[in-house]
Amino acid sequence: MHTVERLRSALPGAAMTLVLSRQMEDYWCELCRRHSFDSPRIVHGGATRSESVRNAVGAISDAPEVVLVHDGARPLVDAACVHAVMEAMADCDIDGAIPVVAVSDSLRRIHTDGGASDAVDRTMFRAVQTPQAFRYDKLSMAYAADGALDFSDDASLMEYCGYGKIVLTDGSSSNIKITNPADLAVAGCILAMQMQ
Numbered sequence: 128m129h130t131v132e133r134l135r136s137a138l139p140g141a142a143m144t145l146v147l148s149r150q151m152e153d154y155w156c157e158l159c160r161r162h163s164f165d166s167p168r169i170v171h172g173g174a175t176r177s178e179s180v181r182n183a184v185g186a187i188s189d190a191p192e193v194v195l196v197h198d199g200a201r202p203l204v205d206a207a208c209v210h211a212v213m214e215a216m217a218d219c220d221i222d223g224a225i226p227v228v229a230v231s232d233s234l235r236r237i238h239t240d241g242g243a244s245d246a247v248d249r250t251m252f253r254a255v256q257t258p259q260a261f262r263y264d265k266l267s268m269a270y271a272a273d274g275a276l277d278f279s280d281d282a283s284l285m286e287y288c289g290y291g292k293i294v295l296t297d298g299s300s301s302n303i304k305i306t307n308p309a310d311l312a313v314a315g316c317i318l319a320m321q322m323q
Contacts, residue, residue, distance in 0.1 A: 128164055129202035129318075134258070137209035138195075143167035144186060145199070146179045175277040177284065181270040187263065194266060196281050197258035200305045203317055204258065211296035212260040222290040223261040225282045226298030227253035255280055256298040265290045 134143065145167040147155055152169060159166045170186045172179035180196055187194065193216045197204065208226050215224035230252045235244040259281050266281065269288040278284040282293050301317045303310060 128158070128162065130197070130199045130204065131164075131167060133202065133204050133206075134195075134197060134209065137204075137206040138213070142187075142189070142191070144183045145169050146172045146183045148172050176279070177270075177277045180281060184263075184267050184270050187267075191263050193260055194263040195258040195260045196266075198304060201257055201302055202305065203299075203301050203303060203314060203321075205299055205301065208256070208297070208299050208302055209258055212258060215294050215296050216260050216262075218294075220292065221294050222265055222292040223259060223282055223285055224294045224296050225259045225280075226256040226302070227295045228256065228298040228300055228302075230254055253295060254298075255282065256302050256304075261285060262290075 131143065131145065134141075145155075147169055149171050152171070155166065155169070158164070168186075170183045173182055183196075184194065193213070195209070195212065212224040212226060215221065230249045232249070234247045234249045234252060236247050237244050257280070261281060266285065269284050269290060272288055276284070276287070278287070285291070285293060301321070303314060303317070305311060305314060
């Protein structure tokens, strides 16, 4: 609900589709009733992230010029991050725009032969976030062409399918992904600071 509200606030009037597993739909609808929350249209997800996004893209009927894909597990996305990818898409020569943040940890590359590793220059890397923005027609064709493959994000699929004009925009250190239980505590702290 936090995620949906933040996206609605950043892009008022934009059509939104929520991808849920069939098993979670009744629970979600009950939460919406309990909190008087207006749910976006629901599309059922698949066995993988790629399948879920493919289902959502395939359910779009009015073929917008640009579509954003956002992970519901990133509930602290801010309007600046959303606007940055949308503003980048004003350049008709690009295929997509993705928010990124600098990597603060030291990085090592693992070799496949015996577990050896070596240090890499972290200034040459960025951590990728969502929402990611793409030309709808190209994202739709990418999912239609390579439906069996699974990618960790949509920009990877787009590049794999030859749509490599992806620009990087400023992400946000608060746009964390809730993956582990400790992430909920971190998100709570960030939310409390944002509300001050």
